[in-house]
Amino acid sequence: RPGGATPTHDRALVTHGQEPPYSQDVLMGDPPEARTALAHLEAEPPGWLAKAAANGTQIYADVGWDPTRKWSTDLLEQLSLCHAFLPNETEAMAYTRTDTAVAALGTLAELVPVAVVTRGGDGAIAVDQTTGEYAEVPALPVDVLDATGAGDVFGASFVAASLGGWPLAERLRFAVLAAGLSVGHHGGALAAPGWYGVDRWWRSPSDPELKRAYGFLADRIPADVGPPVRYAPVTPPAPRP
Numbered sequence: 001r002p003g004g005a006t007p008t009h010d011r012a013l014v015t016h017g018q019e020p021p022y023s024q025d026v027l028m029g030d031p032p033e034a035r036t037a038l039a040h041l042e043a044e045p046p047g048w049l050a051k052a053a054a055n056g057t058q059i060y061a062d063v064g065w066d067p068t069r070k071w072s073t074d075l076l077e078q079l080s081l082c083h084a085f086l087p088n089e090t091e092a093m094a095y096t097r098t099d100t101a102v103a104a105l106g107t108l109a110e111l112v113p114v115a116v117v118t119r120g121g122d123g124a125i126a127v128d129q130t131t132g133e134y135a136e137v138p139a140l141p142v143d144v145l146d147a148t149g150a151g152d153v154f155g156a157s158f159v160a161a162s163l164g165g166w167p168l169a170e171r172l173r174f175a176v177l178a179a180g181l182s183v184g185h186h187g188g189a190l191a192a193p194g195w196y197g198v199d200r201w202w203r204s205p206s207d208p209e210l211k212r213a214y215g216f217l218a219d220r221i222p223a224d225v226g227p228p229v230r231y232a233p234v235t236p237p238a239p240r241p
Contacts, residue, residue: 002032024048025048028048037060038060043072045081048100050094058084060162073097076096079112084115084116085108087113089104089119096108101125101127104125114129123139124154124172125172134168141177144184145185145186147183149187149191151179153179153191153192158175164220173218178193192234
């Protein structure tokens with residue numbers, strides 16, 4: 001950093017990427033029967049996506065950062081195969097050529113039955129055309145330690161709540177809660193709270209207003225919340241020679 005300035009609100013990943021030895025279609029073959037599937041949309045749609053949709057699987061999709069910054073609207077054509085689309089607001093606005101998250105949601109709602117736009121510290125908004133519901137929920141007030149994988153935790157939690165047939169506002173609040181709890185720990189999947197973490201949060205002292213907003217959890221948390229979650233340990237950097 002020039003001048004030794006310390007960056008704020010900055011996140012960087014150092015990784016190595018290469019083409020996988022096998023395509024998704026080779027690995028997937030004929031997709032098994034499933035009620036839902038989480039998919040990451042790419043410029044070239046895999047063949048298994050259409051097969052799964054034709055078999056009645058509801059596809060919940062997200063999308064990643066476009067390094068070319070072209071944000072081709074051709075990608076949105078794949079939403080015809082999807083039941084739900086869950087981009088973040090930067091991606092949503094870029095692909096829909098809009099300048100607000102609400103406008104992007106309106107455009108996406110015309111392309112897919114359930115449209116969700118995540119907004120980081122501003123929470124999330126969603127429209128479910130199958131039920132006529134609209135929901136907007138704030139983010140959980142937490143100290144962010146590591147945001148890696150928070151979007152995946154959000155998506156998985158939204159799917160789980162959807163399978164339970166919850167109202168849209170409850171689905172959205174549950175996903176925001178799970179993602180919010182995950183960013184307080186290191187790592188991606190290992191930071192997911194699970195029912196144990198959700199139950200622990202629910203039973204701990206918290207803001208009365210939050211308790212009221214999440215009152216539905218009293219009837220949603222299962223009797224058996226499973227074993228304690230084992231969070232990822234921190235790996236300290238190796239000392240310099």
